[in-house]
Amino acid sequence: MYTQPQNRWSHYILSLIAGVAFTAAAPLFAQPHTGDPEESFAPDGYELAWEDDFNGHQLDHDKWFYRNGIDRGRTVMSRDNVILDHGHLNLVVQSGDFRINRETYPYYNGERDTFNYVGAGVISDWRFSLGYYEARSKMLDAHYWHPAYWLEVVNADDDNNLLRFHNRAEIDIMECEPQWPVAQSIRVHDWLTGGEHRKLPPKDPKTKHNMTIASDQSLGWYVWGMELTEDQAIFFENGRHVVTVDIPDDYRRDPMNIILSCVTIKDPEDSGIQKFDWVRYHEPASLRESDRKECERLIQFTSLVGPDFMDERDTEASNGWRQRASNAKKGDFVTYRVYVNEPGEYAVKLRTFAEDDATGAWRLTIDGEKQGKPIRADKSTGYVEWELGTKAFAEKGYAEFTLTCVNAKGKGAVLDFDWIELVKE
Structure with a gap:
């Protein structure tokens, strides 16, 4: 058991660095959340759109897939270490000697078969855009593990295993620094054209870290939140403002998967359990209220891998993106x-x-039923508004609009989606 440090943390609180604007407002040492365990801190103007309270006996594969494989050449990620119990998602992490089965890890092509650490993680099937994100978690009481709640673009295979990360954009809502077990790092990353890796805010030139808040998460439960807008990522701890990061115009806007995981970067001696009580995404109420829904802002799931499904900037698109x-x-x-x-x-x-x-x-189906005629990319140069008939909805709520490729030639079909509109008859 480690003891919480005192004033040596004060120089890690964020300030204005290298011309990137952000503000920090949280207390130096964050205290556990002691209110209603179900309490949400979503601001006004947002509606709950997706959640998991982990009350089942096994992972819900309509919402999640596993983070399998090898992380940084050090940690074996095992789906067997993802356990639901007493309404919590438990990510069990272990130190020891572990031999992998290569049939279980088909994407690992390294030479080693034995590793010293086993971690665990899950990734949402669905991707999300602007909105308010929050999760309630309790950190394991063990040195040098690296639990995190973050967003990135990811794809899975047909067996609900991680296929690959795509390194386009990443937002760390809570990421425990393994070299400083009581510090949470909050960052916005992206990888620019040419492979440049940019972190916002950048590392403090004196401390060499992006530390923003100090708390011993093993002492209790914490609710980590982030409001993502067109030009800012605003971070919260137990409803209190921690830091605001201004997002540059050239930052990628791709919708991202939610990731809950625990790995190691250092050399932990202990085993433990990283717990998550629930995770939620709240979408802007304005998106629900509008008849026209910009596609890049909608909750979405795609079979297309990585660079084959991306947001494109275009001033003629309804929201500047398609x-x-x-x-x-x-x-x-x-x-x-x-x-x-x-x-x-x-x-x-x-x-x-x-x-x-x-x-x-392409063919549109709504809740599994065909809607209108096929959409021909080769017959629709430039922007085209397709009228796809009428649809009766028996109740308010979410409907699933699926666009499926029904004909492809050569290297494959190509089409950009701008918006979906429902006009009441």
């Missing part, structure tokens, strides 16, 4: 969760963009 599906093969798809404000009959419209040489055709 989503490009490229190299799509027959059967590839993207599913959007669209909120229907009230029951009734609606005209369904879709705006797309296609280059002069675009190929392929």
